[in-house]
Structure formats: structure tokens, C-alpha cells
Amino acid sequence: MSKTPDILIVGAGPAGTSAALYAARNGRSTLVLDKGFTHSAMGKMERVIDYPGVGDKPSGEALIKRMRWQAKDAGADFRDVEVSGTAFGTSARMIMGQDRKGEQKFQGKTIILASGGGIAMAGSLLPGETELRGKGVSYSVERDSYLYRKAPVAVFGKTMGACEAALALARNAERVEFIIPSNRLDVPESMKEKIKAAGVIHLLFSASLKAIEGSEHVTAAVVVSGGQEKALPIRAIFLYQIDHQVSANFLDGALERGDHGNILVDEHLTTSAPGVFACGDLLTGIPQIPVIAVAQGVMAALSADRYLQEAEGRR
């Protein structure tokens, strides 16, 4: 590989490894920097159950290893580096980071940022929340509601998103416990009417969620409502009282961001700095689905390739 790779990628989760695969397949010298694959949100998933074409339900770790292997096989290089800073000039684009030998500088003709996001309960993590992720604790009704048809479930939150989640669950769930950390819902009357009309949504106002219980799977949500603590028997809880988080402290004001710290991009996934692209959970600050991150990684690689072709006078 030449000293300055055509495409320098930060993050080896599903978005970054897919970008690396397509970048390398296009004959571009490609270097991926990552602080360690186990940090990938997908690497922590116990089972990946809804990835098209992968029906054997591999662990997230196994699937991300396969993705990395495939990108390496196509010619991409990977290095263990924790990125700590950037300098995006008009021609030179630089990434600073730390590896086992200390501070290093990396240049890329183009950069793809794919360092993902995280999730944090507004406030702090609940007892049971981390242990039961993927075992009934979910942050996405779109992704996981089908697993809990005809089961008692709960939603925690007070936003329009939480109301929409409760309504969506009500279509198939046996009962929806709607745990609301407020004495009212500040949403349009029409939404309140839909919630009432759904028939299976049980509203618990001024309620606090104390813990999520279960060992192999969620069995109950411990709530305090009306001064009384009770354990609501449920199979799943959907948490909508969360803070957005992106893994992008290293950017330090270098790029335009959205309200949640998410990186703003155009339809080609170009950021506010020319030649710098972004993909995956970094674009939202809330968990998406690995297959969406993968698709965005591919799009970012194709956009970076197009940018290089223009710079080379081939387009």
C-alpha cells in the first residue's frame, strides 16, 4: 500500500468493514483504524437474528469477524488504533491516534468515518439493562416487536416516539404497560385518542422505572407508581427515555453536527468537509440495524471512489 491510502476508514463495525470491502474491491488502497472489534455495538450482540441471508443466527462477534476477514481478503488493511484527533485540510486529510507504540499520524486521500454510537439512558443505566440487552431489553420497536407477539410488553418514555412505539406494539401484543416518567403526555390530542382506542395500552403516569428483572430473559419491570413499588410481569421492555450518543469526540468541532451530535451528511454521505464521508450509527446517534450500517458503508465507499475519480480527472 502507498504511504497515503486512497481511503482511510475510522471504525471496523458493520459500516466501516463494508466500506473497506467495497473500497478494496474497487482497487483502492484502504486502511481501517479501530480501537478493537469488541467495541463494535454489533460485536456485543449475543445473536444476530435478522440479517438477510444469514439464517444461522451467529453471534455479533462471529459475524463482525467474518466481515473483517472478507474485507481483509479483498485487500484492506486493519490497524488497532484509538483515534483521538483529526485535521481536515482541503488537500491533506489527517487522523491522529494512539497505537501500542504511542501517538501516530495517518493521512488519507479520502476519509470515511464509521465510529458508531452508543446508548445511554437519560440519567443512568438501570439495574438489569445491560445484562438483558437482546434478551427482552430493546431500544427499537421496529426491529424487535415481532419477537413479542401475544406477549405482555412495556414501553418506558414520554415522547412522541414512545407513544408511537406503544401504538405499534399494541397491534400484536397481549398488553402494553406504558411507563411514563411524567404526570402527562405532551403529545397531540389525536395521539392520546389513538392510545386510548388501542384498548390494550395501560398508562402508568408519574412512574419511575427502578429495575429490569430476569436471568435468561426479561420477566418483569420494577416500577414505582402512585407511591407503590410493583413488579410488572412482562417479556420485553422498549426503552425510549434515552440519550443519543455518537463516538466522535475526536472530531472536536471539525464537522457540522445535528442536534444530537450526529454527523450531518448529504445524499452521498459527504460531510461538511470535502473528501470526508460518514456512515452508520454516527449519522443518527441512536442504534439502527446492522444491515442499514452495512448499506451506508457501501454507499460511503462508492462516494469516496467517485470523489477520487473526479480528483484524478477520470470523471
Ligand SMILES: Cc1cc2nc3c(=O)[nH]c(=O)nc-3n(C[C@H](O)[C@H](O)[C@H](O)COP(=O)(O)OP(=O)(O)OC[C@H]3O[C@@H](n4cnc5c(N)ncnc54)[C@H](O)[C@@H]3O)c2cc1C
Ligand atoms: C446498546 C446497543 C444495542 C443494540 N442492540 C441491537 C440488537 O439487539 N439488534 C440489532 O439488530 N441491532 C442492535 N444494535 C444496533 C447495531 O449494533 C448498530 O446499528 C450497528 O452495530 C452500527 O454499526 P456501526 O458500524 O455504525 O457502528 P459500531 O458497530 O458501533 O462500530 C463502530 C466501530 O468504531 C470503533 N471506534 C469507535 N470510536 C473509535 C475511536 N475513537 N478510534 C478507533 N475506533 C473507534 C469501535 O471500536 C467500533 O468497532 C444495538 C446498538 C447498541 C448501541
